[in-house]
Amino acid sequence: MTDSELDLARLASLDAERASRLLHQVRAATLAGERPPVAPRPVIDASWRRMVRLGLDPDRSTVSVLLQQDELEHRRRTTVLGEVMRTLSAGLTGIADASMQIMVVTDDQGRVLWREGNPGVMRQASAICLEEGAAWSEQTTGTNAIGTALAARRPVQVHSAEHFVHSLHNWTCAAAPVHDPRDRALLGVVDVSGPASSFHPATLALVHSVAQLAEAELRERHLRTIERLRSVAAPILCRVGGRAVAVDAHGWTAAVTGMAPVDRLALPKSFRAGRVWLPRLGMCAVEPLPGGWLVRVAEAPREPEEASRVVLDLSRARRWSLSVSGPAGSWTHELSPRHAELLYVLALHPGGRSAAQLAEDVFGDRTRTVTVRAEMSRIRRNLAAVLAHRPYRFAEEVRVEVVRPEHPWDLLPHSTAPAVLGARAAGAGPGQVAVEHA
Template sequence: MNNTQLDLIRLAAMDAGKATRLLHRVREETLAGRTPPVAPRPVIDASWQRMFRLGLNPDQSTSSVLLQRDELEERRRATVLGEVMRTLSAGLSGIADASMQIMVVTDEQGRVLWREGNLSVLRQANGICLEEGAAWSEQTTGTNAVGTALAMGKAVQVHSAEHYVHTLHNWTCAAAPVHDPRDQRLLGIVDVSGPASSFHPATLALVSSVAQLAEAEMRQRHLRSIERLRSVAAPILCRVGGRAVAVDPHGWTAAVTGMAPVDRITLPKSFRTGRVWLPSLGTCAVEPLPGGWLLRVEEDSGPGGPGAAAASRVVLDLSRPRRWTVAVSGAAGSWSQELSPRHAELLYLLALHREGRTAAELAEDVFGDRTRTVTVRAEMSRVRRNLASVLAHRPYRFSEEVEVELLRPAHPADLLPQSTAPAIRAARTGTTA
């Protein structure tokens, strides 16, 4: 039996009827626990396995309780995606309309905030509850481009019987995540969906390109806001004695005096005026500025001073599917920050190996290549920028006096699902500790 891997290019080259029959057979055999004639694509197989573990019924409907109009409007106002809707519409709406498809934009929870495109397809979408205010995460709707892109943190195309719930087998969809360039936080998903007959493998590249264009626009908006803050902060810093820095609400540096400039300073979520301890600076006096904050560093403080010594506990939380955090606490207080996928991988490995890992060992763990030590050292330098008080090096490790708690997903297979690092893949399959 031919068990080579299915791919979208082969599907597009097939007769439509033959491709549909093949996808249905692959799904039926896989869901029944038998070997399919062709292996499903890895991203689809991984999603189906998550659906098995959730106990999701493949015969369920895709209906969900819609958001009330006032809550929908509040979510629209609260997201930065609203600022780039014109870019998203210009890039996708017209093409979607002409190709008998629709554009859908969701928030980071998979709730549909906007949709537009072909009127006939919009009416069809109502039949599967692909409408404003509906929930399209994997947990509610099974394998689908929006939900699976949210779960994996990368662009995904799902066609016909690749959908876990059979109600969606007459549909095709391609979706890409949109991240906030200021802090890499996932903002939501942009998706193009339509009848299965409108499938084209190039749709995914188009959606991904438009998502990147929206991120580039947000990046330009951010740079302009930094320039405005710099113009306000520069004359103030000229009169400040000692070390001080002006940052925007996300910690990006606009101006600095008396110290080496850095790109960004990690700020606690509940940032406020007054005296605040920061891991990279020590204790600071915080004052508001138009569009940001002024941080005056107290001269008897610093990352190697009393605040650093007080750090005694680290909680590395990888239990949630798309949001990984590290929290540090001690006598001086506590703070937390969200982690990029790469930094989550590195800290997970150091939490596993309390004795430490050399740069070569981490390169083997993450890339499967012990020679990529320069890349590892650069990433670890970024990690230690805010965690110097709890991370040692030569080898890289958590300090012995620090208690480290690692929170993992309920099922090992859900550990950092987007990661391709050999050590993480091995941990997901249970072949390592």
């Protein structure tokens, strides 16, 4: 290290007063276009330059408009970061609490989804709007570990006057991005923040390690879903002639027959059942599987495949299921009472239902959209291949049949959903009822 370089180790070797004074001198000179006593760290210098280009006011407040509670809950329930919160908390919250800091987890837009740690620091954090629902991207809050880690796509520690906005100069923070191992998409950031006096250069390494541990857990969860898909696909592939492959929703291969295995297929964003052309395989016939797709290579021109048949079986008192069948075979998914209610409503409305309409159908309260979205998100984890959304509905290429109990009052007997109560009162007939799609 030369005298012209400034890094975290050098800052740590100085007493707090000298380190703060040096950082303020570096910042003031750099932003004034003058030569600083030592050069700022490259990641900080690059961020400051972005802030100047944006015209961000260093005297601005860090207060932002918080997410509404229902939107915050929706983001929490739909991000896979929620699946690794226990790992993040176990790795950081105790240490953060003991060292007078807090742990913060944001989404890929820099919105704070969770925070945990020292109660006193939590109160101080609320004073700078470092709280659930707040925005901490660089565009809203200037150079800070969360926003700069999102912008740079790398772990970042920001200390004292390295923050662009003056009101953050009494803070220190270290953040690392968390990526989805399935497609390397940026999920969000995990951060440890606290008063500048709690600064330690090793905090960044700790936060980065815990972020990598969370990614490893997500990778292990993905492998387990691939194994489950393989167990369903294997017997189907045994009956399929020619070349075929079972892939998950991200294109990762679970099982293959009649062709050399590939790790992953590139799937278009609008991937759906039916005949689809894939660059790697050519024209293919695609059928839904629980948690994925069966992709059969078309060896010669042929008539379009018969649409999948979906049977929603509500004929039993306490056990409900949804079965999907196509030319290659069939599979069945057991349903919880709530999921049976939601799918029954969708079967009654081929044109689809909005979240507000489903909330009224199931809860009698149009405002419970957060709960509906969360439940539909859980349903679509296994049934996305036969369900569409915006609005929620069964996909157009499937034929839906509802098998009801013999007596109308035995239809989902424990349900209090208005839609179900109405069907009972109307005397919904027994047997098998087809719901055709246009």
